[in-house]
Amino acid sequence: MGLLEDLKTKVLTADGAMGTLLYSYGIDFCYEELNVRKPEVIENIHKLYIEAGADVIQTNTYTANTIKLARYGIQDEYEALNRAGVEVAKRAAKNGEYVLGTIGGIRGIRKDEYSLDEIIESLVLQAKVLLDAGVDGLLLETFYDLEELETLVKTIRTFSDGPIVAQVSMHDPGVLLNGMKLNDALQHLERAGADVVGVNCRLGPYHTVKALENVELPKNSFLSAYPNASLLDVEEGKVVYESEAEYFGRAAVELRDEGVRLIGGCCGTTPEHIREVKKHLSDVLPMENKEVVTTKEEVIREASVSKFEPLHEKVKKGRSIIVELDTPRHLETEKFLEGAAILQEAGADIVTMADNSLASPRVSNVAMGSILKYEKNVRALAHITCRDRNLIGLQSHLMGLDALGIHDILAVTGDPTKVGDFPGATSVYDVSSIELLQLIKKLNEGISFSGKPLRKKANFSVAAAFNPNVRVVERAIPRLEKKIEAGADYFITQPVYSKEKIIEIYEATKHLDTPIYIGIMPLTSLRNSEFLHHEVPGIKLSDEVLERMKAADGDKERAQAEGVQIAKELIDTAASLFNGIYLITPFMRYDMSVELIHYIQELDEKVKGGSHVVETSH
Known part of the structure; x- marks a missing residue:
C-alpha cells in the first residue's frame, strides 16, 4: 500500500523540523552537506522523529538545488547530496515509514534574481535525482510564489506519476503573497497535478487552523499542514519559538477537523511536538465532509486621547x-x-x-x-x-x-x-x-x-x-x-x-x-x-x-x-x-x-x- 492509498482512510503523522534541531546543535554551514559529511547526525534526527510516531519523514534536501548550493560554492555536488539524503532517510525508515524527497521554494519578494526558467531547471534536476534514488514521493514546501510552485508541479508531472505533496506558505492567514485566497491557490495546485495540497511554515498552529477554516475539501487530492511551532522571536541574536508540545498536539486535532490528512511540523517543532501529534491523532479517522466557514478580517487593537503635557x-x-x-x-x-x-x-x-x-x-x-x-x-x-x-x-x-x-x-x-x-x-x-x-x-x-x-x-x-x-x-x-x-x-x-x-x-x-x-x-x-x-x-x-x-x-x-x-x-x-x-x-x-x-x-x-x-x- 502506498502513501496515497493510506491517506484515503488514515490521518498520517509527518515529521517536524530538521533545521531547528541542527541550529540548536550549533551547526553553521550548509545543512545538506551533513548528508555526506556527518550522515549519522541526520540519521539520528530521522530516527528521533520515527520513534516519536512519524509515519512520514522527509529527506534533508530542502536547499539541495544548484541555485541555493551556489551560495556555498558546492552547486556541482547537488546529485551526491540529494542521493545521500535519500539513503540516510531510507536507512532510518526501517518499519515502512514513507520517505518524501524535499524540495524547497526559491522565490521570495524579489523575483528578478533568477528567471522562472532558471529556477524550474534547477529544481527539476533535483527532483529527478530524488526520484531516481527511490523516494516514496516528493514534498515541495515553503513556496511563497504560486507561479513557481504551480509550474514546478506541472513540469514534474511530465516525467513522473509518483505522489506530489505541494505546500504554499501564506502571506497572511488565508492569503498568499500575490493576494490570492488559500482555497483558490490549493485548487490551482490540484489542477496542476498535485496529489496532496497544503501549507507549511511562517504561521503557527492558531493561524494555520484559522486559514484552513476557509478551505474546501479537495475533490481529487488530500490536504496537508506543517505549521511552525509558534511565531518566531529573537533572543540575544538567536531565533527561538515558544510553543508547548501538548498545545501543538491539540492543534493537530483542529487541523484534522478542517480536513487535513497529513500533519507535521515546520520551524521550531521537535520530536516532542510530533509525539504529541501522534498521541492526539491516535485512532482518529479523516474528515469526509466539511462546511466551510467564512470569517471576517480581524483588525487588532485600539486608541486614546490627548493633553499637551508630556x-x-x-x-x-x-x-x-x-x-x-x-x-x-x-x-x-x-x-x-x-x-x-x-x-x-x-x-x-x-x-x-x-x-x-x-x-x-x-x-x-x-x-x-x-x-x-x-x-x-x-x-x-x-x-x-x-x-x-x-x-x-x-x-x-x-x-x-x-x-x-x-x-x-x-x-x-x-x-x-x-x-x-x-x-x-x-x-x-x-x-x-x-x-x-x-x-x-x-x-x-x-x-x-x-x-x-x-x-x-x-x-x-x-x-x-x-x-x-x-x-x-x-x-x-x-x-x-x-x-x-x-x-x-x-x-x-x-x-x-x-x-x-x-x-x-x-x-x-x-x-x-x-x-x-x-x-x-x-x-x-x-x-x-x-x-x-x-x-x-x-x-x-x-x-x-x-x-x-x-x-x-x-x-x-x-x-x-x-x-x-x-x-x-x-x-x-x-x-x-x-x-x-x-x-x-x-x-x-x-x-x-x-x-x-x-x-x-x-x-x-x-x-x-x-x-x-x-x-x-x-
Whole structure:
C-alpha cells in the first residue's frame, strides 16, 4: 500500500523540523552537506522523529538545488547530496515509514534574481535525482510564489506519476503573497497535478487552523499542514519559538477537523511536538465532509486621547491611561479614525500606533497621527522601529514627526521581517533600540545623528518597551537601567496576566524614578488565550486565567465577559501600584476598551478622587 492509498482512510503523522534541531546543535554551514559529511547526525534526527510516531519523514534536501548550493560554492555536488539524503532517510525508515524527497521554494519578494526558467531547471534536476534514488514521493514546501510552485508541479508531472505533496506558505492567514485566497491557490495546485495540497511554515498552529477554516475539501487530492511551532522571536541574536508540545498536539486535532490528512511540523517543532501529534491523532479517522466557514478580517487593537503635557510628567502626578490602536492594513481608515475619537471621548490620554507590527505593512502611523491631530484633535503616539529604516531614514522620519508636532514616540527594535508579509525583505537594524533612544535625545539637544547642528531642538517624550513576562523580573532590570541611561522617559509593558506578576514588577522597579505603564489586554475566547500564551513571543498567561477562559469556552458572550472581568481584576492590582495603565483592546472592540477606561475612572473616584494612586513616579 502506498502513501496515497493510506491517506484515503488514515490521518498520517509527518515529521517536524530538521533545521531547528541542527541550529540548536550549533551547526553553521550548509545543512545538506551533513548528508555526506556527518550522515549519522541526520540519521539520528530521522530516527528521533520515527520513534516519536512519524509515519512520514522527509529527506534533508530542502536547499539541495544548484541555485541555493551556489551560495556555498558546492552547486556541482547537488546529485551526491540529494542521493545521500535519500539513503540516510531510507536507512532510518526501517518499519515502512514513507520517505518524501524535499524540495524547497526559491522565490521570495524579489523575483528578478533568477528567471522562472532558471529556477524550474534547477529544481527539476533535483527532483529527478530524488526520484531516481527511490523516494516514496516528493514534498515541495515553503513556496511563497504560486507561479513557481504551480509550474514546478506541472513540469514534474511530465516525467513522473509518483505522489506530489505541494505546500504554499501564506502571506497572511488565508492569503498568499500575490493576494490570492488559500482555497483558490490549493485548487490551482490540484489542477496542476498535485496529489496532496497544503501549507507549511511562517504561521503557527492558531493561524494555520484559522486559514484552513476557509478551505474546501479537495475533490481529487488530500490536504496537508506543517505549521511552525509558534511565531518566531529573537533572543540575544538567536531565533527561538515558544510553543508547548501538548498545545501543538491539540492543534493537530483542529487541523484534522478542517480536513487535513497529513500533519507535521515546520520551524521550531521537535520530536516532542510530533509525539504529541501522534498521541492526539491516535485512532482518529479523516474528515469526509466539511462546511466551510467564512470569517471576517480581524483588525487588532485600539486608541486614546490627548493633553499637551508630556506623558512622563503627567503620569508622575496621577492617573494616566493610554490605548493602542494600530493603523489599518488596508486603505479604509474610517473605522480607525472613529475608534480613536471614541476612546478619546471615553477618557484615554493618547492613541498609540505601532510601526508595521509583526513586520506587516500598515498605513503610515505618521500620516494617521497627523490626521488625528489636525482633523480629529486626537493626540497620537507613534512607535518607531529600527527594522525598516537606516540612519538616514530614521533621522528624516523623526524630523518629520517633529515638524508635524507629534512629539510622543515609542522606540522599539521591531519584529524580524521573517514573521511578516514579505519574507525575504531586508531588516535594516543599523541601530538597536537603546542606540535609537540615544539618537532621539541628541535631536532633543538640537544635534543631528551626524553631530551637525539642527538650528532647533526637538521636543520628544520617548517611551521604551519593557517585557516583564520573564521568569525573574529582577534579571530584566539591568536592561531597563540601560534604557533609562540612554534617555527613556517612561516604559510601556507587554500585557501582564497575573496579579502576582504585577506585584513582582512593582517590587523590582520601585527604586526607579522612571514611570511604567502596565499593559492590560482583555481576552476574547479560549482560542485567543491559547494563541497568546503559546504562540506570541513575550506573552504568558497564568494557569488560573487559562482555566477561567476554558470554563467559558463555547459561549462567546460569556467568554468575552470573563475576559473583561479578568482584566478588571488585574487593573485593581495595577492601579493600586502604578499610575500608568496601558490598554490593548483586541479585534477593534471599542466597547471592551471603553468599559475598562470607565472602570479605572470609577475605581479612582471610589477611593476619594484617586487617593489610592501611588505617589511615586510609577
